[in-house]
Amino acid sequence: MAMTHIPIVRPVFPALERFSSRFAAALEFGQVTNQGRWVLEFERELTDFLGVPTLAFCNGQSALMAMLAAAGVRGGEVIVPSFTFPATPAAVVWAGAKPVFAEIRPDTLTLDATSVSEKLIRTAATAVLAVDPYGICADYKALAKLCWTNGAKFLVDSCAAFGSRVEGKFCAIADVQVFSFHATKSFSTMEGGALCSRDPEILERAARIRNFGQERITGEVVEPGINGKMTEVAALVGLAGIQDWRETRAPARQNRALALATALRGIPGLTVVPAPLGQEPLWLYRPVLIDPDKFGTDRDAVYNGLRERGIGARKYYGACHRTPAFRTYPAIHLPNTERIADQVIALPAHESLTDDDIAYIVLAFRDMQRGL
Numbered sequence: 001m002a003m004t005h006i007p008i009v010r011p012v013f014p015a016l017e018r019f020s021s022r023f024a025a026a027l028e029f030g031q032v033t034n035q036g037r038w039v040l041e042f043e044r045e046l047t048d049f050l051g052v053p054t055l056a057f058c059n060g061q062s063a064l065m066a067m068l069a070a071a072g073v074r075g076g077e078v079i080v081p082s083f084t085f086p087a088t089p090a091a092v093v094w095a096g097a098k099p100v101f102a103e104i105r106p107d108t109l110t111l112d113a114t115s116v117s118e119k120l121i122r123t124a125a126t127a128v129l130a131v132d133p134y135g136i137c138a139d140y141k142a143l144a145k146l147c148w149t150n151g152a153k154f155l156v157d158s159c160a161a162f163g164s165r166v167e168g169k170f171c172a173i174a175d176v177q178v179f180s181f182h183a184t185k186s187f188s189t190m191e192g193g194a195l196c197s198r199d200p201e202i203l204e205r206a207a208r209i210r211n212f213g214q215e216r217i218t219g220e221v222v223e224p225g226i227n228g229k230m231t232e233v234a235a236l237v238g239l240a241g242i243q244d245w246r247e248t249r250a251p252a253r254q255n256r257a258l259a260l261a262t263a264l265r266g267i268p269g270l271t272v273v274p275a276p277l278g279q280e281p282l283w284l285y286r287p288v289l290i291d292p293d294k295f296g297t298d299r300d301a302v303y304n305g306l307r308e309r310g311i312g313a314r315k316y317y318g319a320c321h322r323t324p325a326f327r328t329y330p331a332i333h334l335p336n337t338e339r340i341a342d343q344v345i346a347l348p349a350h351e352s353l354t355d356d357d358i359a360y361i362v363l364a365f366r367d368m369q370r371g372l
């Protein structure tokens, strides 16, 4: 019998012929980075798609770092969820600021506005950095309103949510928002990222920080920056792949994530995290929660069982405030975060998931529940 193997991600890239002559020309001409022709073209494409002026970056992490600095965060405190990929609080620390970990909502796994409101009152936080986990968008409206009435910047780590829509829109109501095009994400340029903002000053500053802090016209170094520039080959991969992703791959991913969620219904103790009202998430993974009392075994046993059966599940996300890297930062009373970090399993939701794969995943859960 052939071993089943359902990977957690299956990166898809455009065929080399789609961009090889442009790449060869870039190599020949020698312009392979520093805001070359194809990066500029890709930025226009992204701006058109997102509907908000957008800059390309070499990855999501550098876009996160530039976002914080461009929003004026240099020290101080920033409110973030603990339930995220460690890149989020790491960017806060690299901005010289302290992460103030806030609670998530148990239904959507995104920042809880009530918890954020409390932290805005109790701390001197100058920004809230929300996260869109698994492609689920945070409650933008409530958080933006809270931030702006409290004089804080509203920033969004959408690294996992490029292509997700809230009330039909691909962009948040935020001061700045960033995306990742890493190979594991739904749309990829191998390594890559983007930052968008409707505020021209923030955008200008982010562009400067991306290029060592140098002023665009004069070249004067006006503040410490980083090297966040995207290469031409990454932009070419993005340009060659974005149309197919928009028209075929993203809808196929939506379809597969929905088919998996539907098939997993009705298993006692297993909750499929639903799309929040008014949202069309482009699922990066499909998270499920295992209630050990009702399911019969705990998350770790279920996770091991899935892995033994060749299903590429992940214990993902975790609670950052419990990691050695971030446990020194204040994290008072985050019961939802801790419970969900102990109960969550991220399941594959990519477009190459077949109906047979889905049936196999459902059977694995049912067998484990019966102690098989």
Ligand SMILES: *Cc1c(COP(=O)(O)O)cnc(C)c1O
Pocket: 059, 060, 061, 062, 084, 085, 087, 088, 131, 132, 133, 157, 158, 159, 160, 180, 181, 182, 192, 193
């Ligand atoms: C992927 C991811 C990042 C990091 O993006 P890179 O492009 O890999 O640097 C940051 N935050 C979240 C929530 C992510 O999912």
